[in-house]
Amino acid sequence: MGVGVCWVARLSAGQVSVLTAMDDSITFLHSSDWQLGMMRRFLGPDGQARWGQARLDAVARIGEVAAATGAAFVVVTGDVFEHNQVERQTILRACEALKRIPVPVVLLPGNHDALEPGSLWTSAQWQAHQPEQVTVLTGTEPLEIAPGVEIVGAPWRSRRPLSDPAAPGYADLTPAEPGTTRILLAHGQLTSLSGGMSDVPTIDQAALEAAVADGRLQYVGLGDRHSTTRVTDRIWFSGTQEVTSPEEDAPGNVLKVTVGAGEIEVEPVRVGAWHMVDHRVELFDEESLTALEDWFAELPEKERTYVRLAGDGSLALPLLSRLDAMIDAQGEVFASVERWAKFWTVRPAPDAADLDALQLSGPARAAMEELRQALAGGDEGAGAALSLMHRLARDAG
Template identity: 90%
Template sequence: MEDSITFLHSSDWQLGMMRRFLGPDGQARWGQGRLDAVARIGAVATESNAAFVVVTGDVFEHNQVERQTILRACEALKRIPVPVVLLPGNHDALEPGSLWTSSQWQAHAPAHVTVVTDTAPFEVVPGVEIVGAPWRSRRPLSDPAAPGYADLQPAPAGTTRILLVHGQLTSLSGGMSDVPTIDQTALEAAVTDGRVHYVGLGDRHSTTRVTDRIWFSGTQEVTTPEETDPGNVLKVTIGSGITVEPVRVGAWHMVDHKVELYDEESLTALEDWFAELPDKERTYVRLAGDGSLPLPLLSRLDALIDAQGEVFASVERWTKFWTVRPAPDAADLDALQLSGPARAAMEELRQALAGGDEAAGAALSLMHRLARDAG
């Protein structure tokens, strides 16, 4: 292993994924963004003189993705100029009806792309072996990584061996996984005794260092605001030692933002925060809010969120953390140009709000906004 080898490690592309919080336009741009990030991996491969690329599971969102998704994925893979090794994960497992055996994939997959279909080591480039543990169902009965390394002998002298696995580590799952987890101690032992020299993990969407030689690459493009470090590909160089460098390929942002809204100053601060965010067309914002606002300011808030939702990929109130209440001022309501049934409805809503009905407050806010706009 005197000579060094550089390769790229990615995972969890989940091509074909849908996000309910993005409208049709945002969803289309975000879906294309995931493919664009794959193409950028090809550019990183060229810039870093990488010998090959590995993708450790969940290349596709599921086995029934549309034909268009498969064909566009094949086009993106063609833009990676070195061998690519794909590991089936839980989303795209090697189960009956798998897309990996579909006519669309078989007919259009680029020749330099290899799908790992068993646990036999194979040479990806001279001096480098790949061994993987592909998922064969969405619900394995035991540690999904163990088949990849349990029966291995130490790698031959002069050979670098890379293990590709997919799943959650027992140490990181917090006991919340509903499928068997990966034994980190056993993985570390496989590295220590020379059976493998690097373990590429998939399933965790944030780039995560487990040890110097065991890493989750994370997804190539962000999927939820909870992810702490998505949007990277790992540049791995193995020689007498090892270096692992995350390289940014993602272009999207998903942001949680908490606000307290009680007056015009706090609302203006929110407007300024929106104005300062970059890449608005590639940013999803999830707002958590607390406080109370007079009806004119509440109407202004509604208009602000509606308008920003047209500028950003999406802006939405985080329902379970949104408790901004109306604080209707009697003078504001009395000033509305309402008469007849509309005035009677307003008075009924005022009484309901006084009785603690928060839905009545929302209705009053909407009434105020509509009457103001009509005026």
């Protein structure tokens, strides 16, 4: 059981209401944005393979969490697959991972795997291998997943919806029967969180809250945002099961949701195993270089960690060589270590002492001096040339 790690410490909003009466409550798991079949350029072939597998492993771990927590079912709110046209292997492996979830699973088509023409969900490949306990929400009719528990959903029918993508799920609903727990599954950005940058229609948060307030909905499970995010007590983004980008705040969780009469408890449970980290350093001397080395050394689970380095400063040629060597070596240890091209401005800073140390004379010395001056004059190419010449001279000497 690799699910022992259940930490919520990193959540920005880890509210947990304690249920007083657990008798007629229902527990289920909420996940989203599995994006199976996703590729990450920065990981390299090996990293990509392992990370891809990790995403499937995390799905399997959701099954373990379900078993461990006694969840009645699992809902996945959109973007199960990266694309409608993923390769067969991805579909079949996804089916295998889903089979390992011992409870019913309800999948919602999202923007990546919309229920559009040619959709994966209507393909022979999916339908031939769809596990029995898995249901794909293709309509807005309520689905009674368990006695007294109704699931309504708003599947994406096109990658370019014309209006609030959640609205069709609850627009025509009347308040739930007493004793019935109604769960809305929806996918999309919230108007409040998208910052107005979304180019597709967003979900109207106020309307959602109103539907929750007047008892039409008891829980709203949202997808699309990869970070676990509490919108209100009853409206949550579960976030992706496994990190996909260093920008994500709290990825790698599944939400354990327990809904009782008038009360709710939501608990993020970690299922992801990977880390993607941005790190900013300023390099100007040996000490700063050593500090970077130490930082690398302290990171745990290096083989499942992607580091994106932003760097600034300037280094003497030997230090620059050492930095190159360090990053090169760490690249082997970590899943991937990348200089963040946009924010990487570490320059070579050759000083006379460096050159003297090489004991060069004559034309070689003159050539190096010329390159050094060119670099000082802002010629970037000269920096690389100078570093190379420095290395060659050192090795030749």
